[in-house]
Amino acid sequence: MSDRIQKIVMRLPDLKSVTKVWDTAERRLGQGDVAFVADLGIALTDRYGSSAAQIWQYRSVFDRLLRLLTTTSGQEHVEQTLRLVSAASPGNGKLVRYTASLLADGQTPQDLTFVFAGGSSRAAASEELRACLVHELVLRGVTVAESPQIEAWATSPHRRHHPLAWLPLELLAIEETPPLPSYSVGGGSYSMPYGPQDGPGVTLGRVTRLPQVTDTTTEKFSEAAAAAVANWAEESNGHSEAGRYDLTEPVETEALPDLLVTLGLQCLNGVGPRKRLALSSCRPEQAWRMLFAAASTGGAYNNGDYGAYGRLAAWRSLAALSGASTAAPVSEVERNAQACDWYSFGAATKWFDRVAWDIGLVSVAPGARRISVLAATDTD
Known part of the structure; x- marks a missing residue:
């Protein structure tokens, strides 16, 4: 450990601001000393990473170092990212998923190819990081079949039991252009294709004859639909x-x-003349987009499951809501979803927080004799 790194490590808990540490790392990176950034992160992790309650200075500096490496293009930056994450991520699945998202956004597929061929003499990626990275690349439109090394790893028999192996190695039609985050050294941004429904409410009571309803909700269905x-x-x-x-x-x-208002849903409790129900038709592509954004970028106080596992969760929800089995191929789930009629809804009830994170989805199965509903809300 260099003297400079040792001083930073020892003084970190006393700092009121970590801006100078950020500046030091960025300056060394600009001078071509990529290893310094990873070395500093590893030293900080060794000292503070295992603390039950990590100090805020460590969290802030570590994230900055990781972003410096992943948002600066080039294979050497990828190698040093792998060194840093290998030291910091034992048992930290969230960090692995986050790193895969950062790498896929900040690096070219060409500079990531070596990750799937055993890494380099200086660093190697974990199997979990590779699995996440494959689907982060797929979500960004990368054709896996055009990279022999990535394809060979992604299609190898030993992967068939991994949860992400259920997902296809190409975007399906219903996924269109997924709403993905854009990262920079200082932050990031992403779209939110959902929110409070403030459109004109529908007039209730015009239909006096409704079909009789049998609630067939099971715990298994609820868990899958809300994935x-x-x-x-x-x-x-x-x-x-x-x-x-x-x-x-x-x-x-x-x-x-x-x-809908006769089903006893808590989210629609109190709907009436003063708390109107908003309901509008939507395409299955829009439904998937809402589900993926909710899963991958999270709610008010979290960052979600990132791209790979966000994609998995979105398809699990879509499978349940469209009446498909989560054991069926994703292509079959897509056909089921496309055959359903979809609606988004919201209401000015106490159940919905009506801040930004509101989702209401209804699917009507072919033949219109089964409906499925998912509602979710969050607040800061």
Whole structure:
């Protein structure tokens, strides 16, 4: 450990601001000393990374160092990223997923190819990082088949039991252009294709004859349907509810609003003349986009599951809501979803926080004798 790094490590807990540490790392990187950035991160991790409650200075500096390496293009920066993350990530799945997202956004596929061929003499990637990186690249439109090394690793038999192996190695039509974050050294940005529904409310009570309903919701269904928003509840202030209902006869489009308010959903409790229900038709592509954004970027106080596992969670939710099995191929789930009619909804009830993180989705199965509902909300 160099004297400069040792001084930073020892003085870190007493710093009121870490800006000078950021500047030192950025200056050394600009001078071509890429290893210094990783060495500093590793030294800080050795000293503070295992603390039960990591000091804020460590968290801030470590994230800055990781972003410096991943957002500066070049294989050497990737190699030093792998060194840093290998030292810091034992048992830290979130860090691995985050790193894969950063690398896919900040590096070219060509500079990442060696990651799948055993790394380099200086660093090697974990199998989990590779698995996440494959799907982060797929989400960004990279054709895996055009890179023999990536394809060979991604299609090898030993991967078939990994959770992400269920996902295809190319974007499906329903995924279109996924809403992905854009990273910089100082932060990032992403879109939120959901939110409070403030459109005109629908008029209730016009349909007097509704089909009889049987609630067929199971715990397994609820868990799968809410997979995309589970992180809102587990890591932030969110909550969700999901339901599946069989109907004695097909429900007409104009009867759907009245039917929804009879289901006993907590999210629609109190809907009436003063708390109106907003309901609008949407494409299955829009439904997937909402689910993916919720899963990958998280709610008010968390960062979600990032791209690879966010994609997995979105497809699990879409499978449940469209009536497909989560054991079926994703291509079959896509066909099921495309065959359903989809609607987004919201209401000015106490259940919805109506800040930014509101989702309401309804799928109507072919034949219109089964509907599935997912609602989720979160607040800062």
